[in-house]
Amino acid sequence: MVPNNIILVFLPPYSPELNPAEKMWQKIKRDFTNKLHRTLDELSDFISESVNSLSNEIVKSTCGYEYVFQSHFWTIL
Numbered sequence: 001m002v003p004n005n006i007i008l009v010f011l012p013p014y015s016p017e018l019n020p021a022e023k024m025w026q027k028i029k030r031d032f033t034n035k036l037h038r039t040l041d042e043l044s045d046f047i048s049e050s051v052n053s054l055s056n057e058i059v060k061s062t063c064g065y066e067y068v069f070q071s072h073f074w075t076i077l
Helices: 020-032 040-052 056-063
Strands: none
Touching: 020 040, 020 056
């Protein structure tokens, strides 16, 4: 049962542009490209540092979907 204050929005089966993880990876992979990580520990450290350097504001601005907050998008049932 879905609570009254939750609205489900169904996405197409393949929609990476709507996946917040894909948007965050786009942001991180610019620094990742063309770098050699000699060990998995180095790679793990790089990823950890990259993720930890992201502020709440960066995550919100990267993953925010404007249409979700536009009242004309929703219809009253």
